[in-house]
Amino acid sequence: MKNLLIGTILLLVSCSGNPKITIERNLDELLIEKPKINYKLNSLPKDINVIYFSDSKIQETFPTEVRGLLTNYYSFSKKNQYFPNIKFINLKKVNSCSIILNREAFNLVFFLKDSSDYKSFELCLNKLSKRGTLIISDFDVQSIPSNFKTFLINRNDDKYELIRLMNSYSNYAMVIDNEVTKDKYEIGEFWKEKFNKEMAEYKTFNKTESSQAIFSNLLLLNQSVKRKRKLSRIISKDLDHRPRAREDIDALFLSVNTQEARSLKPALDYSYYEGMNVFLANDWEEEVQFLKTDKDLEGVISIEIPFMLPTKLPKELKAFKDKSRNFAIGYDAFEIVLLLEGTKSLNKITYKGLTGKITFKDKAIIRKSTIFRIKNGVYEYLN
Secondary structure, three states, rough: OOOHHHHHHHHHHHOOOOOOOOEOOOOOOOOOOOOOOOHHHHHOOOOEEEEEOOOOOEEEEOOOHHHHHHHHHHHHHHHOOOOOEEEEEOOOOEEEEEEEOOOOOOOEEEEEEOOHHHHHHHHOOOOOOOEEEEEEEEOOOOOOOOOOOOEOOHHHHHHHHHHHHHOOOOOOOOEOOOOOOOOOOOHHHHHHHHEEEEEEEEEEEOOOHHHHHHOOOOOOOOHHHHHHHOOOOOOOOOOOOOOOOOOOOOEEEEOOHHHHHHHHHHHHHOOOOOOOEEEEOOOOOOOOOOOOOOOHHHHOEEEOOOHHHHHHHHHHOOOOOOOOHHHHHHHHHHHHHHHHHHHHOOOOOOOOOOOOOOEEEEEEEEEEEEEEEEEEEEEEEEO
């Protein structure tokens, strides 16, 4: 069974208010690095249940998050000769965890937005031991009891962290969301509630409208053109004129995907030639990676999990090209199991994971994505 599992993994691997932050570090710094720990192998689980819900129409052996977990498992087992009995339970095929027989097994439960069935997961939780269970989720789940260990990878947490940073740069901002996020008013409410500041303008990015037209309307450039035409008629003479943008807005918050931001930022630069602070919270809908030199995002301050950035990766991941957040989530989930079960004290441990910097405090698992700015083609890491 173990040889079959290792063979499967080999196949998968081969196929696959706050003060303004002034700390600046360059691309050479390791954003991803495993903790240098000699794990107590005898304390690690001998049996692991990997529970997930996969309704994918693509005929794959495992969903992406499970493949991420297996990649890390294979790397660790190869070095340390750690071979637990792993049972894979797809709740799409087996309702309510009915085949879980070994109550001593450690349970890894993937409760992700794009692969979840709430009813199946809620029924399953009632059958699991709270002591030996880690629930991995990429959104806030109110139905998860607080006494379960939970590894939360939440876009909203990243978005709010970026808004807090924007507070140091801006007093009067505008926000653009898209059809996926639909959160422009939520962002405005958070901005108002936390910092008592108003959003100047709200806009949803529409692919049928040009980026240039969007900023022409938001920055009142059309009104500047109208004033010029009116004055020209009054004096009966054509005037040299450069449209003037409104000057009261000092920042733009983008809640869109990276590709859309690459269209909007150059259009803003063209319209608002004085320069404006731009903050980007990716919508997490598409797996668009940041480029080593992202010229269209010059000057943008953003937040992202390290795996989607052009940073150095662990040896076993250097061949990976199609990066995804779910793969990163699964990879980090296995490392967290090792830390929870194979170490005496977690208080001073920091794991630079694929999903961010992970620390442990008062039995809570705390994750922080990377905040960065692209300046002159170089990534400056701000946290």
